[in-house]
Amino acid sequence: MGNGWLDAVETYVANTDDPRPLRDWLHGQGLEPARLDRLPQWSTIEAAAVGRIGGERPTETHVDRWVADAVRGAARFEGGVVVLALYVAAVCVEAWGRSSHYDRIVGVITAAQRATAADGDPVTAAVLRQLDSLRHEIDVARALVCTAPMAMVPPAERVLTVARRAEEDAAELAEVCPPIARYLARLAVAKTAYYRGIVAAARAVGEFEATGRAALPKVRRAIDLLREAESSGATGDTFDTTELRAHRRSLQLLADAVDDDWLVVEAGKIIYVYPFAIRGAPDALVVRAARRYGAGWRLGGHPVRWMRDFLPVGDTWEGATERRYEGVVLELPDLTITTADGRPRGPYRVELRFSQLGNHYLRVESAMRDARAGNVYEALHRAAPEHGMETISGKDHESNLGEHVRQILTELGQRIVHSVSHDPLLRGPLEDAGRPLSRVEVKARPDLYHVVLSIQDAALAAGPGRGAPRRRVNSVEELRGAVGWQILGHPVSEATYALAEWARYTPAVRKNPLAGLTLAHEHVIATLNTTVLVMLGTPNVMVEPLEAMAEFTASLEGLIGAWREKIVEYRLRLVESMDEAERALASGRITGVGDTLAQLQNQQLVLQRLVAEAQSLLMHIFGPTLVSAEVERDILDRLAEATGVNRLRADLYEQLEQASSGRAEAVIDALARLREQRARENQALRDSRQRILVEAFAWLFGAASISGVIQVLHDAEWMSGAHAVRWSLSLVALGGVGCAWAMLRLWRRK
Structure with a gap:
């Protein structure tokens, strides 16, 4: 069997959840599969570079070079490119199952297809077509995360087209390469079963939201298709099967609620709060920098349109001291957002609010009118960095609100540093405090946001369709049993995993944290990342202070x-x-x-x-x-x-x-204490040395003095010359010995 590549493929085809046989074969040929493992994985990115929708985007040249090197290496071995293509697909599927960093995965798929475009081998071409399928499947997931069911239909239908071609490829390769033929045949069956159900379910949800009871037959047909795909065993025991079950449960709950009352927010406001902090500089200095230079900054691709040198806050914040809630506001151009299925949203008013207290935040506000359950769910989730790709005004590529906010805050740090560095009055206090400009930065977690939703007028619709009869409500109690009420008490989750996922939320049982402080028929619901103010019949003059405090x-x-x-x-x-x-x-x-x-x-x-x-x-x-x-x-x-x-x-x-x-x-x-002890020891050592030096000099001077006495005795003829000499020499020798001994002790003390 050649170099064993067919054995590796056979083993992999028997269990496509385990790509290790492919990896081991590639490694055995010296092709470094570890490099391919890293490319689609978000967790290989440094933490500071992770963006929640795509992460650090390696340049196409970078990915192309790595993948092209791998393809050239694999081409030297029989079956090498086939094994490599299977392995690329496997690691991309694995990465997709863990993360919503789709850009990295799609980049690897594109590079693999580009690098193997000239390969004329029919087996390789058939395997590479499955990378097209994976690309379309990721597009389905992106539309789902956007809560745009109708946008899921075109890419899902493209997956079905690739699946039909896989059936044809399987038949053509049955004798040429049986393991690959079995692999393609099984994929075709699984993808057809799953995405037939997805197409039917997405269309049913879209039409149900628009027409209500009229779409009920399609909803029930979609439920049947999903159940059939679940029970057929075509998808195997995989995450596809669990997703089919999740979609089916949501559709069943929608169908069961077709005759119930449905919440409609007739008038309200949604505010997205993105807190951030500025490290390395006092907040008062940051406010001064924004006040002096902010009007000329360009942030997120847009110039600042207006600067207000005060915070627009009411009497609530008057306070009892001079240390008040004050600051400056930079107003950016309004945004409009077009959803993945072409629906316009907005306009969104965008402001950067700088506070002397340090609680800076980027604020995005929009009115909410005639919003039904699905619309409310979509609006709440738009704040999340995991929300799918949409079209934002002024941008030449698809993005989302969280990524746009991230770009603004990244550029904000650069503008602050530039402004401070060119203004001695701003730079001076930092230099005096020993704070380098290199440490001045904007700190903002991508997952740190809060949504404030205020509902001032609401109605109950007799069903989900746009044309369903409505009746206006006057109290919160009337809304509690409505379909959609459960959305208001649920925090924004990091992603959407099933169609109409909100239908499976449990009804909100959260107590009103402001009970006793609000009017009758008003209600406040607070979660970790949402605050909902249901203020029916309450004048704006009372609602706005609560919004400001939230x-x-x-x-x-x-x-x-x-x-x-x-x-x-x-x-x-x-x-x-x-x-x-x-x-x-x-x-x-x-x-x-x-x-x-x-x-x-x-x-x-x-x-x-x-x-x-x-x-x-x-x-x-x-x-x-x-x-x-x-x-x-x-x-x-x-x-x-x-x-x-x-x-x-x-x-x-x-x-x-x-x-x-x-x-x-x-x-x-x-x-x-150690320093004091060392100081005492050092002082004692110095004293000892001084005593030894005195002792040494005492020996010398003592010997010299006695020698002088002997000389006097000799001069007085009390001592003979020979005796005088002997005594003098003896005393000099004794003095020298004593001095030498003292010096030796001094040397030993060093």
């Missing part, structure tokens, strides 16, 4: 997160220094004790200052001085508790307490 609470997540990171960073530095100091203490090293002690004391002072600043800011934000009345303070406290901000605050307080723990003081005290 925004403010959401914006604190970025501020608290930044302080946590800052404290952790400085604590790590301090811990590293303490560990080094403790190792020095344990080993008894005496060199550099003073420098180590000074470094520790300086780091401890810096950390204590940070802790004090953080505690002061938290006391102000969560204390009685920020807002003007106790009622508003209570509202903020309750919203912070309901949305999880209090948990984050508690975590930060724990970090602050740990930062103030006694380990550093204990190490510093030990180092200080």
Whole structure:
């Protein structure tokens, strides 16, 4: 069997969930499959470069070069390109099953097809056509994540076209390459069963949302097709089967609710809050930079259209001290978004809000009118970075709102650094504080967002269709049993995995966190990333302050997160220094004790200052001085508790307490004692040396003095010359010996 490639393919075809036989064969030929493993995997990207919809996008040249090298290497072996193509498909499917970073996967598929375009082998061509199928399947998933069922239909139909061609390829290759023929035949059956059901289900959901009961026969037919595909065994025990089951359950729930009342948001507002922090510069300095230069910045491909040198906040934030909620607003051009199935959304008003307190955030606002359950679900999920590709005004490529926000905040950091670096009045305070511009950066987690939805007018429709009769409601109690109410009490999940997935949400049982503080027939629902204000019949003058407080609470997540990171960073530095100091203490090293002690004391002072600043800011934000009345303070406290901000605050307080723990003081005290001990030992050593030097000189001077006495005795003829000489020499020798002994002791003390 040649070089064994058919054996590898046979083993793989017997269990297509396990590509290791292909990998082992490629490795045995020296073709480095590990390099191919990495290309479609998002987890091989550095954390700072990960974008939630595509991650770091390697250039086409980069991917092409790696894949082309692999194809050239594989072409040297019989069957090598076939095995390689199968392996590329396998690792791409594996990556797709784990992540929504579709761009990397599609890039690898494109590179493989480009590199093998000239290969005339019919077996290779048949396998590569399955990469086309995978590309179309990813497009189906993208449309699903966009909550655009009708956009799923064209790529799903293209998958069916490829499946029909796979049947033909299987028949043609039955004698040429039986393992590949079996592989293609099985794929054709599985893809046909699955995507026939997907096409029927997507069309049924789309028509059901538009026409209601009139689409019920199609919904039931789609349910039957999905059940048939599940029970046929065509898809095997794979994630395709579980997805079929999930789609079927959603459609069944829709069909069961066709005669129920359906929620319609007749008038409302949706606000997306994307908190961020700016590291390396005081927040007041950032506000000054935005106030001076922000009007000339270009962010996210758009120039700033207007700058307001104040925050548009009401009397709620008047406060009791001069440290008020103040800042500056940069207004960007409005956005319009076209969904994957061609529906226009917006306009969206986009603002960057900078606060003296440090709770900066990017704010996106749009009106909501005549929104039914599916529309509300779509609007809530648009905030998530995992939301699918849509068309955003002013962009020449498909993107989504989360990616657009990420681009704005990335460019914001560059604009701030550039503005500060060219203004001595802004740069001076940083230089005086020893803060390099290189450390100034915008910090924003891609998954950190909050949606504020306010509903001011709602109705109940007798069914899901656009033309279903409606009746306006006057109380929240009338809405609780409506289809769609369950969406309002559910946090935005990271992705959508089934058609009309919201139909399977459990009804909201969350208590009103503002109970007793709102009017009758009003209701507030808060989750970790949503705040829904159902304010039926409430004037805007009362709704807008609540919206502002919900925004403010959401914006604190970025501020608290930044302080946590800052404290952790400085604590790590301090811990590293303490560990080094403790190792020095344990080993008894005496060199550099003073420098180590000074470094520790300086780091401890810096950390204590940070802790004090953080505690002061938290006391102000969560204390009685920020807002003007106790009622508003209570509202903020309750919203912070309901949305999880209090948990984050508690975590930060724990970090602050740990930062103030006694380990550093204990190490510093030990180092200080060691330094004092070393100082006493050094002083004793110096004293001992001085005594020895005095002793040495005493021997010399003593011998010389006695020699002088002998000379006087000789001159007085009391001693003969010979005796005088002998005594003088003896005394000089004794003095020299004594001096030498003293010097030897001195040398040993060094």
